[in-house]
Amino acid sequence: MPPRKEAYGGGCVQNWLENLLPENRLDLEAIARDTSGDLKACSTRNPLRMLEKIGEDCAGAIQVVRGERLEAVLNAGGIDPVSDADVEKMIREVRLGRAVAGRLPGSSQGRFSLAGAQRKTALRRLGDGSWGIPYGMEPTTHIMKPPITGMPGQVEGEHFCLRLCRATGLSAASSEVLEFGLETVICVERFDRLIAGNEKVVRVHVEDMCQALSVPPSRKYQSDGGPGATEICGEVLSRSVRADADRETFMQAMVTNWVLMGTDAHAKNYSVFVLPGAERPAAALAPLYDVNTFAPYPEASWNKGTMSMSVGGKYVFSQIHERHWRTACDRAGFFPAEGAEWLEKVIFDIREKAPAVAGKIIEEGLNPEWMKKLSSITSRRCEKVLSTLFPLKTYSFIEDYCPSEETNVETETPQPQP
The missing domain is CATH 1.10.1070 (Phosphatidylinositol 3-kinase Catalytic Subunit; Chain A, Domain 5)
Known part of the structure; x- marks a missing residue:
């Protein structure tokens, strides 16, 4: 949000919070209905309640936590290792719209909010190159996006474009194309995460331009x-x-x-x-x-x-x-x-x-x-x-x-x- 001395409220805060959430309507409705584990149903029109369900790892340095979970999140944290087969299952479920990003079926770990219209998930890359689902204070480090339906070669195209940007002197996110079984993704290293001493990963705050200008995601296009x-x-x-x-x-x-x-x-x-x-x-x-x-x-x-x-x-x-x-x-x-x-x-x-x-x-x-x-x-x-x-x-x-x-x-x- 634009910096000012007075406190923000109302629509400005609503817009800022909405920009942390996924944009796919069906996915938002599924998140709102989800009552697995300790989750409660809520309205898609209430971004704070939505983020309380999936916002323990958001873009930037933000974590949104329900009051009753605050102590557990602050005082605990870890990473559950997952196999390549587990990652394949996660990606397939996300691609088909059958799972909340970051969670394995039957698990309550992985409360990640990944903004944008394209379905995606996030994971933590471990020192040996394997993957894990972080929880508590531990952040994710990489975002994985399967291809958009009807656009074959889309993940390879994004990888080419990002590499071309870097080749021409632009700063762009590092990426690679990975295969997990039958699933192909573009894997993008998060630039809002920083590896500090002892391989500790810390969150770095970023805001997209809609957040910075107090604009709702529904108006992300200039023509809108x-x-x-x-x-x-x-x-x-x-x-x-x-x-x-x-x-x-x-x-x-x-x-x-x-x-x-x-x-x-x-x-x-x-x-x-x-x-x-x-x-x-x-x-x-x-x-x-x-x-x-x-x-x-x-x-x-x-x-x-x-x-x-x-x-x-x-x-x-x-x-x-x-x-x-x-x-x-x-x-x-x-x-x-x-x-x-x-x-x-x-x-x-x-x-x-x-x-x-x-x-x-x-x-x-x-x-x-x-x-x-x-x-x-x-x-x-x-x-x-x-x-x-x-x-x-x-x-x-x-x-x-x-x-x-x-x-x-x-x-x-x-x-x-x-």
Whole structure:
């Protein structure tokens, strides 16, 4: 929430708490109905009661505990080891919507609240690489997400996008693709957890941009009345201890999502570390997460698909041009010394790094044909965007995997829009 001297209440607190919860309606209803163990039924409209059931491990440094459990949580804590077969069962139950994230069937341990629309679970990675379910004061360290139904290759796509972000200089969450029996997940290392001395894991406080701006999760998209780049950079990142660098990083992330056709880069998919300050809390942009591409799927369209946040007033991918990026950067308070060359360099760097990122992932054993497709689509899109934005320039690109006719890139681009 925005820092102020007066206490918060009402809708602001409600919004902040709701942003800690999952968004899937069926999952919320299942959590509300759950009366296993010591749990009591509650209303989905009461986020505090919901979090009392699953909020002993939340995003950031937050733990929500019922009063009668407080002493047990504060004075106890541990990790229940689980086998790969147990993890497979957990992931399958979560993917099918049959279990609360973090719990094995019949167990009351694992009271984890994992925000967002995509189903997921969380675990603690142990020193020997095995997994466990933490409880009490012990936090989780990794989030595991099975693929979204109807989107084959989605977890591999997110892994590619996160690796590509890091290759181009952006800070992004570390990830890997893991298989547990018949279940495949993207496993993301939590950046809101820190390993201190003696391998003790501590929570680090973060808030997503909806929490930071007191916006409910139902308004996470700018087109639904949620925050855009201007609000995020002006009202949140202006408080950062590295404000100029964070504004540049945020705008670079938006450009990256543009060429990747990342249609889900809304306000909940950006976060800030909340740091203690002498007079008021300070902030710092957290690593990127949940970066993905819609480009390889048949329904994808550069001419119809939209950004989650507008760029100079434009949402449709193909209607965004250099002048719109210039306007967006101005409104965000980011004024690159290179001018338009900054945008050109960002796109060119994505084009040049994509093949190597895909090649490295192929070496790690992931589906080579899918990685080649992701690399090729990304490369062709960057080339097309560069030729549209900077028609008087010529470029020499490193070799990519596939010929352009095998990619899902439209052959026509509309004329520039006013």
